Structure formats: structure tokens, C-alpha cells
Amino acid sequence: MLIAHLPSGYILGRLARRRWREVPGIVTAAMLGSVVPDIDMLYFHLIDGGRTHHHAYITHWPLFWVVIGSASLSVGRLLGLPHLPSIAAFFAGAMLHMALDTVASPIMWLAPFSRHPFELxxxxxSYGNWVLSFVLHWTFGLELVICTWALWLGWPRPPLPVDTPQKGT
Structure with a gap:
């Protein structure tokens, strides 16, 4: 995925907000979670120099997010934190990132126990530039659908008309 991680997090957050209306920041939490695995791009560019594919780093190991998310939710529940749905939305966003990356990029779903990559x-x-190869591949259409869905969800709509009683009735 190149452009759909943040929009997918927005969609996830909006769906979560339908369930937990009273929880502030749930959309933001889902959006942050949906992009946080790519924090490894800092290491990839600044330290590693692009020698190792960033999907090999721990931030792209789904089991890492499952363990950290489970621990965070458990501690949050023990402490009685009121924002458990936002914590869950954050980690659901990270797992959504892994699922979307699996469509067209190798993700090691069982790392560190197995380094076998999975991709659909x-x-x-096909082209000299890898970005062009991704953008011109049919799977980029899925990204465009996700972005369009997020835009549709976020587009302001006029309020529905309110029925007013007629004079003389």
C-alpha cells in the first residue's frame, strides 16, 4: 500500500465511532495506528540506508502488534482506564496496516518464529521505478477505492430537511 493506510484508518475509526460514540479520539487513534508501523521508514532511510526491506523490521511483524496490543489492553483494563476502545482502535489500525500491506507486499505474519513472507x-x-510499477498495477485500484470511501465518509453533507407543520392544519 502506498496511499491508503491513513484513509483506511479513518474508515476504521468512523466505524468504531458508530459503536463507541462517547469515546473521544477514537478516530484519531485508529488513524495513528494505521500508519504507525511505517515509523520504521525513519530507520530504513536514516540508518539502514535502504539495505533491508522495511517490512522485515519488527514494526511490520503482526505478532509484535498482537502482543503489545494485548498487553496494553490488559493493563488498561486492570487500571480501569476509560479509553480502552481508543487503545483497541489504535492496535486494530496497526493490524489493518499489516493486512493491507499483505495484498501486494510480503509480510512475515509469523515472525519472529518464521520469516516466511506472505503476500496475495x-x-x-515492470517499470524502472518501483513506485510506477505499483501505481500502474491493478491492485492500486483497491487503494483508490479505499481513498474514495474515506472521502465519501468525510465529505460534509447538508442537514436533512426538518418537517415543519403546515399553517392551518
Whole structure:
């Protein structure tokens, strides 16, 4: 995924807000969670110099997010924290990131126990630039659908007309 992680987090957050209306910040938490695995891009560019694919780093190990998320929710429940739905939305966003990356990029779902990568579609390097290969592949259409859905959800709509009683009735 190139452009759909943040919009997918927005969609997740809006769906979560339907269930937990009274929880402030749940949409923000889902959006942050949906992009936080890519924090490894800092290490990838600044330290590693691009030698190791960033999906090999711990922030792209789904089991890492499952363990950290489970521990966070358990501690939050023990402490009686009021924002458990936001914590859950954050980690659900991170797992959504992993699922979306699996569509067209290798993700090691069982790391650190297995380094076997899973991906639904391997995108061939059809063009000299890898970004062009991704953008011109049919799987990019899924990203466009996600972005369109998020725009539709966020687009302001005029309020519904209120029925007013007619004079003389």
C-alpha cells in the first residue's frame, strides 16, 4: 500500500465511532495506528540506508502488534482506564496496516518464529521505478477505492430537511 493506510484508518475509526460514540479520539487513534508501523521508514532511510526491506523490521511483524496490543489492553483494563476502545482502535489500525500491506507486499505474519513472507499478489518490476510499477498495477485500484470511501465518509453533507407543520392544519 502506498496511499491508503491513513484513509483506511479513518474508515476504521468512523466505524468504531458508530459503536463507541462517547469515546473521544477514537478516530484519531485508529488513524495513528494505521500508519504507525511505517515509523520504521525513519530507520530504513536514516540508518539502514535502504539495505533491508522495511517490512522485515519488527514494526511490520503482526505478532509484535498482537502482543503489545494485548498487553496494553490488559493493563488498561486492570487500571480501569476509560479509553480502552481508543487503545483497541489504535492496535486494530496497526493490524489493518499489516493486512493491507499483505495484498501486494510480503509480510512475515509469523515472525519472529518464521520469516516466511506472505503476500496475495506479487507486483512485478515492470517499470524502472518501483513506485510506477505499483501505481500502474491493478491492485492500486483497491487503494483508490479505499481513498474514495474515506472521502465519501468525510465529505460534509447538508442537514436533512426538518418537517415543519403546515399553517392551518
Amino acid at each position: 499478489v506479487a507486483i512485478p518490476a
